[in-house]
Amino acid sequence: MTKRFKRTVENFKCENCGVEVFGNGYTDHCPECLWGKHVDIYPGDRAARCGGAMKPIGIEVIGGRYRIRYLCQKCDHEFVIHSAKNDNFEEILKITKRM
Numbered sequence: 001m002t003k004r005f006k007r008t009v010e011n012f013k014c015e016n017c018g019v020e021v022f023g024n025g026y027t028d029h030c031p032e033c034l035w036g037k038h039v040d041i042y043p044g045d046r047a048a049r050c051g052g053a054m055k056p057i058g059i060e061v062i063g064g065r066y067r068i069r070y071l072c073q074k075c076d077h078e079f080v081i082h083s084a085k086n087d088n089f090e091e092i093l094k095i096t097k098r099m
């Protein structure tokens with residue numbers, strides 16, 4: 001059996017800043033504070049049972065694209081995802097300065 005990427009459109013409320021996030025099927029983090037939720041083992045698979053808050057701990061720039069490194073506050077899982085177009089750029093800069 002082959003595993004296929006399942007596109008799930010879902011809205012969620014950010015557990016860190018309380019903003020209402022409108023999912024487009026790929027949304028895995030809050031565009032305002034950039035915190036995420038530990039729901040994926042691999043991006044988009046929604047296979048993790050953890051559900052812990054994912055704290056953005058670092059920014060990587062690869063080929064001109066931003067990637068956000070996360071650390072789950074519950075299980076210490078580390079995760080890197082691509083930054084979304086609508087991400088709050090000031091937050092990205094803040095994380096860069098904290099590194």
Ligand SMILES: [Zn+2]
Pocket residue numbers: 014015016017018019030031032033034035
């Ligand atoms: Zn948020």
Ligand SMILES: [Zn+2]
Pocket residue numbers: 038050051052072073074075076077
């Ligand atoms: Zn976790």
